[in-house]
Amino acid sequence: MGTSVLQPAVIRLVAGFLSLSGFGVEGYTYHFQNECRFNSHSLEGIEFIERRIFNKLEYLRYNSTLGKFIGYTEFGVYNADRFNNDSSVLAGYKSNVDAVCKPNAQIDYDTILDKSVKPTVTVKATKPDGSSHEYMLVCSALGFFPRKIKVTWLRNGVEVKSGVTSTEEMSNGNWYYQIHSHWEMTPQSGETYACKVQHKSVSDQPIIVQWDPSMPESDRNKIIIGVSAIVLGLVIAVAGLIYYKKKSTGRILVPSS
Numbered sequence: 001m002g003t004s005v006l007q008p009a010v011i012r013l014v015a016g017f018l019s020l021s022g023f024g025v026e027g028y029t030y031h032f033q034n035e036c037r038f039n040s041h042s043l044e045g046i047e048f049i050e051r052r053i054f055n056k057l058e059y060l061r062y063n064s065t066l067g068k069f070i071g072y073t074e075f076g077v078y079n080a081d082r083f084n085n086d087s088s089v090l091a092g093y094k095s096n097v098d099a100v101c102k103p104n105a106q107i108d109y110d111t112i113l114d115k116s117v118k119p120t121v122t123v124k125a126t127k128p129d130g131s132s133h134e135y136m137l138v139c140s141a142l143g144f145f146p147r148k149i150k151v152t153w154l155r156n157g158v159e160v161k162s163g164v165t166s167t168e169e170m171s172n173g174n175w176y177y178q179i180h181s182h183w184e185m186t187p188q189s190g191e192t193y194a195c196k197v198q199h200k201s202v203s204d205q206p207i208i209v210q211w212d213p214s215m216p217e218s219d220r221n222k223i224i225i226g227v228s229a230i231v232l233g234l235v236i237a238v239a240g241l242i243y244y245k246k247k248s249t250g251r252i253l254v255p256s257s
């Protein structure tokens with residue numbers, strides 16, 4: 001289970017070109033955008049697209065599957081006809097499939113797309129506002145790649161459907177993703193609860209994090225804060241003592257002239 005749902009989606013490689021004529025917000029933009037579109041290792045049907053865009057309007061597109069240009073404005077249609085009439089232009093564009101797209105897609109699979117990074121999974125309990133339930137459990141999966149992931153809740157090992165909501169997979173902006181799943185629930189004695197995470201990085205061994213209502217989060221936090229305060233107090237006391245000793249014994253005062 002798990003791996004079959006983890007196929008990468010269509011990847012767009014943007015090798016854009018941007019030029020500005022004029023300055024600041026008054027300028028115009030004209031850009032070419034090249035894309036290699038593919039969704040399988042076989043690179044079967046990999047497609048090279050070039051879009052020519054003035055400001056935000058795409059007026060001309062080359063599509064390697066069609067093997068020709070399509071115009072979207074009068075100027076675009078004029079140029080599409082011109083380029084489509086020239087077999088050397090068409091041959092040159094078509095050659096990008098083998099010369100540019102295939103080698104780059106292979107590099108992408110080798111260096112990024114076939115790699116995966118395991119999420120860190122935690123379960124926290126909070127008290128929901130205005131809910132008939134005692135707890136809102138939050139299962140957070142952090143720092144994973146690729147994006148595709150499945151987070152479910154288990155009661156006595158059986159998947160829970162009701163009272164569960166989830167965020168989207170959110171991009172951290174650094175290739176990694178995070179997701180948070182919420183479950184509003186009231187514990188019953190004798191039951192077990194867990195969050196289950198399925199991801200490419202752990203293939204058929206889902207990550208399962210148990211939650212035990214016998215020790216609510218708030219108590220655990222109080223203990224951690226208490227212990228931290230004691231440790232911090234000791235560190236300051238020891239540092240103060242060392243400083244005092246050094247100052248009173250180690251200093252030789254040199255009188256200034």
Ligand SMILES: *[C@@H]1O[C@H](CO)[C@@H](O)[C@H](O)[C@H]1NC(C)=O
Nearest residue numbers: 037047049061063064065066
């Ligand atoms: C390119 O053309 C093919 C065949 O008509 C079409 O299926 C595909 O969606 C087109 N791709 C783009 C990006 O327009």
Ligand SMILES: *[C@@H]1O[C@H](CO)[C@@H](O)[C@H](O)[C@H]1NC(C)=O
Nearest residue numbers: 078080081082083084085086
């Ligand atoms: C297409 O090419 C032919 C011959 O090379 C030329 O006579 C004709 O004007 C061209 N058509 C367009 C739309 O450029």
